[in-house]
Amino acid sequence: MYPENFRYTKEHEWVLVEGDTATVGITDHAQEELGDIVYVDLPKPGTKLEAGKSLGSVESVKAVSDVYSPVAGEVTEVNQTLADSPEKLNDDPHGAAWLVKVKLASPADVQNLMSAADYQTYIGAEK
């Protein structure tokens, strides 16, 4: 369920680092908690992100939820398909429905985030 090669935040984002690029998304737990996702607001390429600061938002029928960037860096790519098909976030949050790709300012930062095992313990405890 939760890929071993991802790192996870307490705010339910995931990050996958490949070289100096990070792919960021929200977790399956996050989409499950939100319910039907109907709107995704993402930054433009070129936007500078700070770790722990809002990078955009995801909205379900019921509520708005901020997405916090797990890493610092510059947005290089945005998942455009989510503008027209936000419901993909409910179907494939760890795959096709990634949110943004970021050129990392400091790749070592992700070591502070949770492993898949730690995250699963964390959401188990949260319930």
Place this chain on the structure above:
Amino acid sequence: MPEASSLRVTPLNSVHRALGAKMVDFGGWDMPVQYSGIIDEHNAVRTSVGLFDVSHMGEIEIRGPQAAQLADAVTTNNVAKLQIGQAHYSGLLYDHGGFVDDILVHKVAPDHIFVCVNASNQDKDFEHIQAQNKFDCSVENAGSQYAQLAIQGPKGAATLQKLTSTDLKAIKYYWFTDGEVAGTPARIAHTGYTGEDGFEIYVPPSEAARIWNEVMNAGAEFGIKPAGLGARNTLRLEAKMALYGHEIDASINPLEADLGWIVKIDKGDFTGRDALVRAKEAGLKRKLAGFEMRGRGIARDGYEVYLDGAPAGWVTSGSPAPTLNKNIGLCYLPIEHAVPGKSIQIIIRNQPVDAVTVETPFYKRAK
């Protein structure tokens, strides 16, 4: 999980949990917000049938020879005009004209009025009515004596009919009758909060879980779905039905809320009447208006509304509308602008996003 001890529960709480519902704290009640998903449940009600647990709603019984007079003295609509077996939507107001609550008034007998009120307002409503009981009535806060199920949607009647010998076709809209459902005494009301056809039944709490299952079985052939408060909200918003704490509260009077039709100024005196007469004479300042988003974004409760570059009002409810495939909302605007076709901006995360006021209700079922 929420601490069970701190939240009130309906008799169906374990049923919801067994169905895997997502539970939320709704005004101090542990209630299901969704089961299969808000959009799926919403669509089930619009196209077939959905089943809601609304046992958190309160009930107040007014009994005595002057029960109707007390009800008329504390509510805005004309109780004297109700026939036995008829119900209407009404308001309980403070002296200053603001809402204590919005309610459904049922005339059970010449000496018995049955009032359905909002869950989180029931104690306040009871005290408000009791304090004005100059009619020697018995007023009873009876919420714990009833479970309430709402069977809503075009297949609602066909579903419920299987479980009762009462001819549901003979119950006109906003009428009710006392009968039996699945062998248990039930008050069967042709009412609802979804903008769709349907029934609301009041049953003994001890029978609620059994009747829930009977209704689910009866509706199986129509694809009945349990529906939660999330779908209840999107359904009522499309139908432009007010929600206490959003469109209406103590600071809003019924004329501002576009609910003039439940205010019968000429029926005689009632609490809040003088304030409404004065407000009318002075001229209303603001009124509820519906809008659709034109720009990308979803308006939410409490967001600011701008008109011609200046703050002009606030959003009371906003949501995607699953049936209409639009993002809609209700807002208060200066009365001269509370008409369809006005360009407004909703401030979403510090950004103005274009919207336009529209005719309401947003959705009206084909009769």
